[in-house]
Amino acid sequence: DSGVTQTPKHLITATGQRVTLRCSPRSGDLSVYWYQQSLDQGLQFLIQYYNGEERAKGNILERFSAQQFPDLHSELNLSSLELGDSALYFCASSLSPTAEETQYFGPGTRLLVL
Amino acid sequence: AQKITQTQPGMFVQEKEAVTLDCTYDTSDPSYGLFWYKQPSSGEMIFLIYQGSYDQQNATEGRYSLNFQKARKSANLVISASQLGDSAMYFCAMRGINTGTASKLTFGTGTRLQVTL
Numbered sequence: 001d002s003g004v005t006q007t008p009k010h011l012i013t014a015t016g017q018r019v020t021l022r023c024s025p026r027s028g029d030l031s032v033y034w035y036q037q038s039l040d041q042g043l044q045f046l047i048q049y050y051n052g053e054e055r056a057k058g059n060i061l062e063r064f065s066a067q068q069f070p071d072l073h074s075e076l077n078l079s080s081l082e083l084g085d086s087a088l089y090f091c092a093s094s095l096s097p098t099a100e101e102t103q104y105f106g107p108g109t110r111l112l113v114l
Numbered sequence: 115a116q117k118i119t120q121t122q123p124g125m126f127v128q129e130k131e132a133v134t135l136d137c138t139y140d141t142s143d144p145s146y147g148l149f150w151y152k153q154p155s156s157g158e159m160i161f162l163i164y165q166g167s168y169d170q171q172n173a174t175e176g177r178y179s180l181n182f183q184k185a186r187k188s189a190n191l192v193i194s195a196s197q198l199g200d201s202a203m204y205f206c207a208m209r210g211i212n213t214g215t216a217s218k219l220t221f222g223t224g225t226r227l228q229v230t231l
Contacts, residue, residue, distance in 0.1 A: 045218035056217030099147040099211040105159035
């Protein structure tokens with residue numbers, strides 16, 4: 001158990017819908033990262049927050065947004081869902097956003113868009 | 115930009131044998147971190163081992179060791195005394211120190227390891 005929690009574990013929804021994925025980082029970690037794992041794209045970095053502020057953006061679609069709250073938990077919002085958004089979404093956390101800090105991953109949310 | 119290359123899509127190893135999973139990387143960052151993660155069929159990503167680019171010694175964690183050859187830009191994972199529970203997907207990843215690269219892990223495509231009796 002990495003100490004990072006993600007809810008829900010599984011999510012099935014329809015095209016055009018909106019969903020929210022939730023992540024709680026490990027105790028003491030200030031930095032939260034979101035990744036998407038799909039069969040065709042592999043593991044891709046989406047976005048990073050550090051102590052409540054957006055720090056970096058990766059290959060995140062405009063239909064997706066995220067935030068980190070004062071208690072450091074984070075939410076990833078996916079809207080106008082398409083079939084291609086079906087993937088495993090990971091949240092990871094680390095103490096600080098430096099090269100040597102290990103990112104610990106949550107169990108992931110498996111999203112299926114029908 | 116950073117790139118991780120894992121050229122072995124799948125590997126087989128017999129129980130109790132050692133196995134090496136290959137990883138090469140490319141980066142322009144002067145300092146970086148290299149990581150290996152394990153993803154079992156259940157889906158979670160489990161951190162295995164870390165190697166800093168300026169570390170003089172190869173990292174070891176129990177049965178895992180990282181064969182780091184900086185000049186060759188390789189960071190191979192060695193698993194000794196393989197166990198059936200080692201069957202999983204293994205990902206090599208890296209992070210740089212620059213603003214654009216420190217924020218994220220760049221992953222390879224992974225190697226699927228199957229441990230046989």
